[in-house]
Amino acid sequence: MKTVVIADDEPVTRRDVAGMLDELNFSVVGQACDGFDVVEICRAKHPDVVLLDVKMPVFDGLWAADKIVHEDLAGAVVFLTAFGDREIIEQAKTINVTGYLLKPIDQRALLPVLELVMAQCARYRNCLAESRKAQKKLEESKQIARAQAVISKELNISESEAYQKLRHLSMDKRQSMADLARAILGSGNVR
Secondary structure (H helix, E strand, O other): OEEEEEEOOOHHHHHHHHHHHHHOOEEEEEEEOOHHHHHHHHHHHOOOEEEEOOOOOOOOHHHHHHHHHHOOOOOEEEEEEOOOOHHHHHHHHHHOOOEEEEOOOOHHHHHHHHHHHHHHHHHHHHHHHHHHHHHHHHHHHHHHHHHHHHHHHHHOOOHHHHHHHHHHHHHHHOOOHHHHHHHHHHHOOOO
């Protein structure tokens, strides 16, 4: 079941939205009346979505959204607000808020927004994971090339022979070439 945290300083709004979410088969795992509390709930629950009012006491929704997004405390942040000001929309874009709903909330509008926001966030997270994986591979390749150059120089052999030596050592030691390259570069000892 998909999880949601609701943050709004109006108890009636929280109750109404929670009821809509329940009918739509979402699990409300926390409710807050200010920005500080919603961040703490998100740290504990890591919900799929946070529905967040912009204007709240103590810390507002903009502050909370910034914390939630940058600390990766939820899958998506959707503003749930009566304010459609251009300035707030621009701030939401800067913070990387993923959705924006104007009050009063219509249950028919809530489901498509939530589903699309979660799908978009899942695609983004997959792309980010692939990017990190590619970056790691690139860094490992650079380390292997540097270790290969060190081996070549230290043993006075060609870089091709150094690569083969590193590959065989990797198989013999049952270690990845990247791990061996890091060890070689860290120790300076290749013999």
